[in-house]
Amino acid sequence: MIEDKNQARTPLSELGEFGLIDHLTKQFEIKHTSTVKSIGDDAAVLEFSNKQIVVTTDMLVEGVHFDLSYVPLKHLGYKSVIVNLSDVYAMNAQATQVTVSIAVSNRFPLEALEALYEGVALASKIYNIDVVGGDTTSSTSGLLISVTAIGEVNPEDAVYRTGAKPNDLLVVTGDLGGAYMGLQVLEREKEVFKVNPNNQPDLDAYTYIMERQLKPEARKDIVKLLKDLDVKPTSMIDVSDGLSSEILHICKASKVGCDLYEDKLPLDPQVISTCEEFNIDSTTVVLNGGEDYELLMTISQKDFPKIKANPNLTVIGYITDESVGANLVTRGDTKIPLQAQGWKNFNS
Amino acid sequence: MIEDKNQARTPLSELGEFGLIDHLTKQFEIKHTSTVKSIGDDAAVLEFSNKQIVVTTDMLVEGVHFDLSYVPLKHLGYKSVIVNLSDVYAMNAQATQVTVSIAVSNRFPLEALEALYEGVALASKIYNIDVVGGDTTSSTSGLLISVTAIGEVNPEDAVYRTGAKPNDLLVVTGDLGGAYMGLQVLEREKEVFKVNPNNQPDLDAYTYIMERQLKPEARKDIVKLLKDLDVKPTSMIDVSDGLSSEILHICKASKVGCDLYEDKLPLDPQVISTCEEFNIDSTTVVLNGGEDYELLMTISQKDFPKIKANPNLTVIGYITDESVGANLVTRGDTKIPLQAQGWKNFNS
Structure with missing residues (x-):
């Protein structure tokens, strides 16, 4: 349960920001025709015909939302996607894309981020999601993950918090x-x-x-x-x-x-x-x-x-x-x- | 230039997370017909007919991207939106919505977050953007802002990084x-x-x-x-x-x-x-x-x-x-x- 801290350690500085993003995101395949352009430009480009789109975002912060002494990084990457997909499904919508941004201190080696992204990749595979963007930056302390999830829904199918009626x-x-x-x-x-x-x-x-x-x-x-x-x-x-x-x-x-x-x-x-x-x-x-x-x-x-x-x-x-x-x-x-x-x- | 640290200080704990989000976001008016549902549900709902949408995200981290000893919080809120809009315009698209997520330690009083959101509100007013969501959470140290910007573009107008030709x-x-x-x-x-x-x-x-x-x-x-x-x-x-x-x-x-x-x-x-x-x-x-x-x-x-x-x-x-x-x-x-x-x- 407790993570082995004595694994291979490649300093993040060896890759640089762009090398790091390339390295971590090369595994992501595009599954949706609504994803016109994924990672690799100033913005992702999406196209949904006759659908409404839903957008939701959530952050997970080390020391507040998780404790790395017992949360494996792969699980954390998985969970960071799941908590956002859950908000999409709560709109009665289908989740289609996510962006994943990470702020990380240099105490984390490359292998730690690889494990985190393995979890992101697994969630995106199981839930049929495209990872279309994100940001990777350093932090002065700890790890923070910010995910934005996007989904699609037929306008007549969207369910809000506002429609409950007495006797329901x-x-x-x-x-x-x-x-x-x-x-x-x-x-x-x-x-x-x-x-x-x-x-x-x-x-x-x-x-x-x-x-x-x-x-x-x-x-x-x-x-x-x-x-x-x-x-x-x-x-x-x-x-x-x-x-x-x-x-x-x-x-x-x-x-x-x-x-x-x-x-x-x-x-x-x-x-x-x-x-x-x-x-x-x-x-x-x-x-x-x-x-x-x-x-x-x-x-x-x-x-x-x-x-x-x-x-x-x-x-x-x-x-x-x-x-x-x-x-x-x-x-x-x-x-x-x-x-x-x-x-x-x-x-x- | 150096911030006055002796202003009114309302601890964030006085409001609680939901009270805080309500308090900070009540000032945001909806400007776009593409914003069907804004803050207040599991996700925002957007509708763009015959447009492609662009999505981009960027984080600003205290101690890495800004130094609060000389960056006023209102300016920081403004800049956190601007850096994302810039990515939307770089696609030759119109920015329409943003989500703004903030992780903040309890050393910041409510008045500090109000100043930050004043900057967000000013940018959204000047650039004609709807603030449609976000997340507010505590951090163990420092301030982090994660913004996702959404824009719209006619499919034939989108400009990528990939189209440059010799002699251009x-x-x-x-x-x-x-x-x-x-x-x-x-x-x-x-x-x-x-x-x-x-x-x-x-x-x-x-x-x-x-x-x-x-x-x-x-x-x-x-x-x-x-x-x-x-x-x-x-x-x-x-x-x-x-x-x-x-x-x-x-x-x-x-x-x-x-x-x-x-x-x-x-x-x-x-x-x-x-x-x-x-x-x-x-x-x-x-x-x-x-x-x-x-x-x-x-x-x-x-x-x-x-x-x-x-x-x-x-x-x-x-x-x-x-x-x-x-x-x-x-x-x-x-x-x-x-x-x-x-x-x-x-x-x-």
């Missing part, structure tokens, strides 16, 4: 809380490693939640599923900051309230057992943990028959009038207002 | 070397300030070159001028890294050589006098200085009558066969091969 169902994909609990395990093992570097941790009980943290996936499959089911959500958002925060975004943008049912929250057994081990309330983790990159959507009641049997989609509540507010209905059947940064307030 | 004229806009010499003056004054903070420098002799460094402009006007003159360059690039590097990019991409004439290089009188004062060769400054954000283009000989009287355009050489290489023809009429990182090699 609140639906989430997959399960929640895994990425946060994976992080807790990694943080604990880091402390153990500091005390005893020869300790070989047995992490078999945490493989799923560690993968949720280190190698998250974006729900491209859900965009296809919704199309196949002939369901257009009334609103959608990706779950990057914790369920509570995302629900509040939809409620604010759509001017509605909601009732979220605690007993409906989808939890993987590993999340439940690890929460017990760490003595953390799993509902708190789901509401405030973040980084699950599932999709949260609202769906009209009339579409319920189309989704009810689907194992990818869980109904976790419904939309109410704005005056009622956004609430969690607990297992004990009491209502608690949802809070965006509710960790401290909610932890009992 | 090598043409540059404006004058060169100012931004670099402005930086030299600012660096010198910083040292003077360290020794005697009460010293009031007389900078009247350097106003133009300091402005070239602190508040550069992008040549949107040239895209319009070329259209008015009915001239489509055979290739184009913006001069961000120094003329030598940009010429070599065009020669490499177009598989051509060139002869660049030292005595044709456009120099402002302040550049000449400041180079004399600092005992630096002005040709070296032009070739390797960078940050001028002028446009370098190649133009077919048949278009020469259309451009020859124009004060914005200077013919500085011509394209040759690839086998001849890219050369500087000195005032003494000797040929020296151009080098991308020629500062050390070329300085005599």
Whole structure:
């Protein structure tokens, strides 16, 4: 888990900026006809006929969003693309291109950037994305990755945060809380490693939640599923900051309230057992943990028959009038207002 | 020149991430019909009918690209947009949208980010750009700004680096070397300030070159001028890294050589006098200085009558066969091969 620091080390200064960009980007093939011109000019040139395009951008900062003592660089490159694709899919759009910019201090050798770009290349292959540009520059300390993702959508298919209506169902994909609990395990093992570097941790009980943290996936499959089911959500958002925060975004943008049912929250057994081990309330983790990159959507009641049997989609509540507010209905059947940064307030 | 550090200080933690984004972006108005959805969803949504779109991205890093001891934050916000617009204009395209992402340590108060965004807002107003998204995150040290610019162009109008042909004229806009010499003056004054903070420098002799460094402009006007003159360059690039590097990019991409004439290089009188004062060769400054954000283009000989009287355009050489290489023809009429990182090699 802990990276081997004694690998081949080629100083970045050996290549120079242009040599570095050439070296790192030569592996990228063009897959989309919408990519007219990729890396190698002042700007990429794209052409989308009769489509709207979506644009989103996110940064990952060392020491804030990741800790290189347990995040392999290849995983980090992969994740930096995924978190942006997730925003594209949350618009019900298809991701088509990304730009990847990196600021890096000279403590990183070329091989480290190669590993990072391997992850970028893998994500772009699996998700069928063209890497069309970027910037590589030095930093005075640490590593920062800034990705912009571009996608296309038929104008009638785009889904915003603004369309939720009272009585719509609140639906989430997959399960929640895994990425946060994976992080807790990694943080604990880091402390153990500091005390005893020869300790070989047995992490078999945490493989799923560690993968949720280190190698998250974006729900491209859900965009296809919704199309196949002939369901257009009334609103959608990706779950990057914790369920509570995302629900509040939809409620604010759509001017509605909601009732979220605690007993409906989808939890993987590993999340439940690890929460017990760490003595953390799993509902708190789901509401405030973040980084699950599932999709949260609202769906009209009339579409319920189309989704009810689907194992990818869980109904976790419904939309109410704005005056009622956004609430969690607990297992004990009491209502608690949802809070965006509710960790401290909610932890009992 | 040196920033007053004793202004009002509102800690960023008072607002939280979403409050901060709302606060900083509420001033941005939408100007383009191509902006369907701006800030406030998972992604911006854009629509360009019958146009190609261009996408470019650049990062500015504290301690690498700027020094806050003499760069006002408002200027920095302005410049972070300009350097990206310059890449859009270098495609012969119109810039329409930007996303602006900022990583910032908590040593910066809210008022600092407000100043930065004032500069972003000013650039977007002057250049008629919509700010459609971004990301605001903390950093462990320093300030980093990552901007992605989007533009539109008729497919037949896009100009790449690849189209230069032997006998084409090598043409540059404006004058060169100012931004670099402005930086030299600012660096010198910083040292003077360290020794005697009460010293009031007389900078009247350097106003133009300091402005070239602190508040550069992008040549949107040239895209319009070329259209008015009915001239489509055979290739184009913006001069961000120094003329030598940009010429070599065009020669490499177009598989051509060139002869660049030292005595044709456009120099402002302040550049000449400041180079004399600092005992630096002005040709070296032009070739390797960078940050001028002028446009370098190649133009077919048949278009020469259309451009020859124009004060914005200077013919500085011509394209040759690839086998001849890219050369500087000195005032003494000797040929020296151009080098991308020629500062050390070329300085005599």
